[in-house]
Amino acid sequence: MENKGTIVYGIDPLVIRDHYEIDYLHSYAEDSPFFIGLTKGKLLGSRCTACGYTYSTPRAHCMECGEPTIWHQLPLTGRIHTFTTCHYGGEAFLKETPFTLILVEFADADTLFLSRLKGMQPDQVHIGLPVVARFAKVPSFKVTDVWFEPADEE
Amino acid sequence: MRPVYMISGGITKFAKAHQDKDFRLMVKEAYDYALRDVPRFSKDMIDGAVGSYFSDHFTRQLKAASMVQDYLGLCPKPSKRVEGGGATGGLCFQSAWEAVASGRMNCCLAFGFETMSRVNTWKGNEFIALASDTNFDFPVGGFYSGYYAMMVQRHMHEFGTTVEQMAMVSIKNHANACYNPYAQKAKRLTIKQVRESPMVATPLTMEDICTMSDGAAVCFLASEAVASKVCNHPVKISGVGSGSDAMRMADRPHGKVILLPHEREADYRELKYPGVHSFRGGRMAAKLAYEMAGISNPGKELSFIELHDAYTSSEIQTYEDLGLCKYGEGGHFVESGMPFLPAVDYGLELPDRGLLPVNPSGGLLACGHPVGATGLMQAVFAFWQLQGSVEKHLGNGKLQVKNAKRGLIHSHAGTGTYITVSIMEAV
16 A cells, blocks of 8 residues: 555644545435425425324424324425524534524424525524525535525415 | 442543543553552452443444553453444443343443544534434534534523523533533633523534533442442442434424323423423433432432533523423523532622532533543532542532532433433432
8 A cells, every 4th residue: 555654733743644534335224205395395294194294304203192194395485394404514514604593383283394594694694584485406416405485374 | 130239430621622642541541540449359350341432433443442441450350342423421421331231241331432533623513413313304404502502592592591590500510510620621601601602503602512622531330249348438320311312403302201100191292392492212211210219209219410412501401301390491491500609709690509419520511521421520529429539539529519429420422323311329
């Protein structure tokens, strides 16, 4: 193997650079239809076949009663349940700052959905604001294939 | 189950980086300190150990707790690692309690550590955010400060909590730490300084958020027979409880409040619970611990609390979960002055100052948060409070709560996914 040398940051104590990276085969497994749905402009939640509990972020089994859920298409409009604008972030997202995170509530759903809000100044964002889903034209098969923008008041 | 006592504890100074000692040596220092504090106790009386550290990513050494076990010379005694996010230390403490309570061991060592300085702060934040759903949460902008910011925005919306009330928590904990030589970030602050420090995730600024640290802490837990033989002032662990909630904040169901003995359903008729504004797992943990310890009104029956203030906002949220005040009154609770110490000058007007000190040590905000050590650090500070030995261990008695009879320690993971509450009592 080629010896590229070792970066040494200090000698007392001895501190060296130790690089590490890895590619995973990340299977979305039972959540896969949600991500395929995003490529078709659909937001898929799930609904319990036994108790009717409705999830805005899907799961294959109900966490209230344990029974299987079925896929349930959500409306593309909802309201901001809560929000924040991040001026720092994890390293993977640092270059995207500032960005605004929101939890979206949908009519007739029992849980929320985490997404990003775009197209609005951070100081204009407020709880209860109507928002509409937008989808990436070129999918990356990640949850960020959907985001929200302000919608007209109904 | 039989009674369990804490007989000694030790901690390293929490620091941004301890490049001169690795996790084994940090634990060894805390361990040797704890051994010296009980001269009649000896290493051969330890039946086994539970080790805790949060992240294999941070340490880049799998099975790191095994390396501590051999470094302390405890092989071939029983050992295991406990991991549960931010609550890792609290879970470790309770796991050691279980070993003694069950009769499996007469003395169990709980040790915890974290080495967070091997990566930069933002890579560290990324590692921590991997403790959120990697399908649905992490890719949106994985950042715990963002998650907590969304929680407190909703708390402010529901209850009228203010950023100034949050800043008072920051002032309190950083000022307390001025008298704690183990703390990483002691300083005097004003509300204006907290609000004008760099914004991280609205409304949380740098001074609303704890820092990453290197550090270690240990506790010796023992049966009554061992405790009475080796320790002049053992502290009884009279109650343990823990709780959980859904990993995704988005999944927190809306139901009824889990009531404590001093609360009534009518108190919360309009409240959708826990929403994203409260920690249901914390309430469950408190309820179970209070039941075991026989506490019916925590605000009146506790002498002090060391709780998991990773954020100023989560300290306010946790006052409510622990039942120190009703849900929605956490902001007023800090304004009342109750969680402040009587002897420390904060530069604030505090009408009921010192009635129930919270985080006299300085908490995570000022001591730092070397994750696997944090919950055990709280146990060590609580132990010293209940022994009345704060002056001996910190070199000054400013933080000593007078006549401390009963303390509560609270360790918290994720956005409230695992939470532990343990009650400790002077005997």
